[in-house]
Amino acid sequence: MNIDILTLFPKMFENFIKESMVGIAVTKKAITVNLVNIRDFTHDKHNTTDDYPYGGGAGMVMKPQPIYEAIRFVKKNNDIPVIYFTPQGKLLSQDIVNKYSKAENIILLCGHYKEIDQRIRDSFVSEELSIGDYVLSGGEIPAMVMIDAIARLQDGVLGDIDSAMTDSHQNGLLGCPHYTRPPEFMGMKVPDVLISGDHKKIDEWRKSKALEITKKNRPELLKK
Numbered sequence: 161m162n163i164d165i166l167t168l169f170p171k172m173f174e175n176f177i178k179e180s181m182v183g184i185a186v187t188k189k190a191i192t193v194n195l196v197n198i199r200d201f202t203h204d205k206h207n208t209t210d211d212y213p214y215g216g217g218a219g220m221v222m223k224p225q226p227i228y229e230a231i232r233f234v235k236k237n238n239d240i241p242v243i244y245f246t247p248q249g250k251l252l253s254q255d256i257v258n259k260y261s262k263a264e265n266i267i268l269l270c271g272h273y274k275e276i277d278q279r280i281r282d283s284f285v286s287e288e289l290s291i292g293d294y295v296l297s298g299g300e301i302p303a304m305v306m307i308d309a310i311a312r313l314q315d316g317v318l319g320d321i322d323s324a325m326t327d328s329h330q331n332g333l334l335g336c337p338h339y340t341r342p343p344e345f346m347g348m349k350v351p352d353v354l355i356s357g358d359h360k361k362i363d364e365w366r367k368s369k370a371l372e373i374t375k376k377n378r379p380e381l382l383k384k
């Protein structure tokens with residue numbers, strides 16, 4: 161799958177795409193990441209990408225023309241989704257990640273300053289996504305969140321795909337607690353059931369813990 165990233169800060173992604181699971185996905189060619197600097201599509205001598213908002217008020221708005229040209233540059237056909245990150249967007253979920261992880265190509269548009277010109281959103285953005293109810297200074301970190309979540313689902317990236325399928329959110333619940341060696345650490349023991357070898361009991365224990373944690377931390381997930 162190819163991911164085009166339209167941003168004013170391509171350098172923010174340079175190490176990100178080399179490290180950890182995303183790095184593995186890139187090395188294995190499960191994903192290709194194409195960094196595009198929106199500033200390269202400006203035509204004035206100061207390479208201006210933002211301007212004052214009509215109607216006044218604080219903050220600058222990203223100009224439509226460089227973004228439009230950047231989208232035209234990467235968008236090879238009409239089916240390729242353009243995803244814009246904004247706190248006004250729909251909340252990113254595992255379902256949305258699963259959907260886009262199957263796409264052949266996606267375009268991630270990162271805004272900065274106040275927002276981007278609404279006309280780009282109205283005419284060239286397919287979906288607006290938020291990563292949570294807080295405001296970041298730009299869409300770059302949300303784009304990284306999305307790339308990481310997508311990369312680990314690509315074939316051959318995780319050693320054990322079952323591991324992805326038992327993650328928090330993949331079945332609508334949060335995950336269960338995990339332990340590794342040693343069996344006792346600073347007086348704290350691994351629950352007996354996990355060393356019992358009884359897989360049916362282990363499964364039941366994991367499910368009941370997942371339910372308990374979901375009830376405690378995210379009760380609204382149980383209503384779905």
Ligand code: ADE
Pocket residue numbers: 245246247289290291292293294295296297298299302
């Ligand atoms: N841009 C700024 N804040 C954001 C958020 N919470 N989610 C997505 N994009 C953003």
